[in-house]
Structures are given as C-alpha cells and as structure tokens.
Amino acid sequence: MIFAATVQHAQEVMESLPWGKSAIITGNTPKAEREAILHRFKHKCLKYLVNVAVLTTGFDAPHVDVIAILRATESAALLQQIIGRGLRISPEKENCLVLDYAQNIERHCPDGDLFNPEIEDKQHQSGGDVLECLCPNCGQKNEFAAKINDQKLPIDIHGYFIDLEGNKIETEYGPQPAHYGRRCNGWMPNKDGKFGRCEYRWTFKPCPHCEAENDIAARYCCKCKGELVDPNEKLVADFIAHKKDPTQIQTDRLIDVLASPMISRAGNNCLKIVFTTEYRVFTFYAVVNSRQYRKFVEIQNDIDTVTYQKKGDFYNVLGYNNKPDEIKSKH
Secondary structure, eight states: EEEEHHHHHHHHTTTTTTSSSEEEEEEEEEEEHHHHHHHHHHTOOSSSSEEESSSSOOOOOOTOOOOEEEEEEEHHHHHHHHHHTTTTOOTEEEEEEEEEEEEEEHHOHHHOOOSSSSOOOHHTTTOEEEEEEOTTTTTEEEEBBOOTTTOOBBTTTTBBBTHHHSBBBTTTEOOOBSSSHHHOEEEEOOOOOOOOOOBSSOOOOOTTTTTOEEETOOOOTTOOOOOOOOOHHHHHHHHHHHHOTSOOOOOEEEEEEEEEEEEESOOOOOEEEEEEEEEEEEEEEETSHHHHHHHHHHHHGGGOEEEEEEETTTTEEEEEOOOOOOOOOOO
C-alpha cells in the first residue's frame, strides 16, 4: 500500500508502477469503482494500491506486507493507523516492511518505538495566553492563542508584532502575527447581500495560478482549484532542514579526514579526528583502544561516508560507509 500526498502526486506514482498490477483510489473515486478495486486488491489480483487519505483507517487487507509512506503527517495517531494497515496477521506472512519517505517515524518516534510516540503539548508550547485581535477587514474581535514573546515585542490592535516605530515586522511570508490564528471568525455581507464568513487571513498561502489567498494547510486553491502543494518541494525543504540540524542523525559523504594523537583532560590517550563533509566540519575524539578507535584505524583509508549525531557540545560517530542522505524526489 502506497500513501501519497495529493491526487497529482498519486497519479505520478502510478506512472512508475506496472500497468495491470496497480490501482489508485482517491476521494473522487466512485463508490462502485472503489469497491471493485478493493475487491481485486484483497484477492491479490493487484499488487500495488496507491491512495490519498482514504485508506488510512478502517481498511483491512491482512496480506499487505509493505507500507510506503510518501506523505508527511503531524499526527502520531494517523501515522500509527497508516502503519497498522500492514500489521494484520496473515498466513505465510512473516513481517511487514515500512518505507517512510517523509521522516514521520523520526519526527514522532525518535526512539524507534512505533507504539510509544512522543506527543507534544501544543497548548503548552503556545504559552497558554489568549490574544484579542481586531480584524482590519470587518472589525470583528477575535481571540487566538498567543505566540511566545520572549523578546517582549509590542503588538498592535490587529494582532501583529510591531517595531518601536509602530511598523509591522515583516517576514518573507508577510507581517508576522503574534498569535496562531489564521482567519477571521467574523461574518459580513457579501456582494449579493448575503452574510458569509469574513475572508481576512493573518497568514495565508497565495495561489501560484490565480493569486487567491488560501489557508496555509490547503492543498488546492479555494478559487481556481489549482494544486498548491508540490510534494517534491516539500521533501526538498524537509531534507534541507534535516541537514541543517546536526542533532538529527546524519550520513554525509566524506571530503577529508585528519587524525592526530592527543591527551584528553582526563589524561587518556585519544585520537582527535576532524571530519570534513559536504555539509559541515566537526571533531570527534576516540579513546585509544576503544571500539570506535579500533574501527576507525581499521578502515580510515577506505571511508566514503560518515554517520554522526551531535549531542550537547560534542559529536558522536555512529558508523561509516552507510548510504548518504539524499533528497527523496517524488519521481
């Protein structure tokens, strides 16, 4: 089972799968067609089943032994549901392979335990305060959860951070709100004289096709219905963010390595190893005759990649010659 991010993404995935052995199901698939596809899949007439947010829960095909996740989710519960599609017991089925191409497991289950995810307290993170904001469009007073304001920046009546001169603090996405609200909750008459929800948005995603303002989580434009989310761009952005954070496990191609003996503060004989990779330069200290020391000395002339992680002020080497991190393209 393959879980795609958008309908277009799913269609692109289908282009890479063998004809006659694959099928796709989306929210727009007619009921009769969907039932026929699921019947064929459950009876193993189809090998690959691609879907977009419709088979994450309530679907049972015990023979499924591969789950490919090509979409990100901020919900640990939904991640468990997706993986659960492959955890049913079935004759001659020994295990299930989970292929997570969007770092969901790393994000929600950093210790690798899928059944004990880390669930963040969003309300606690926001500081728990409520900010009253006046809509610039309709005048409605809105109450939103306030963002943490460690710098004690002033806030205008509309809920935006401002500088000492009273000007809104601009970002690459527009003025920076001091709260987590997205759209005004007020109602006002439209062109036809009927009341509808105010369309003012504090944060929005402009449509690249018609420039309409959309919710930042929207996948399709509210006006022209054009696609707003490019799964490949999202994966590229996630990759760049991952490589910038050395506290996440990294595997880089090695450009240079320099080792020199030294004495540690504790008086131990050590090897100071300076690794230069495509993304950073870092130092690792290996105590003489330790397992890590012996491993490095054994293969130091044949190292192509280094796997490492920063913990506190120091780097820890986790292995060598593993597959380097790469951008996982939707193609």
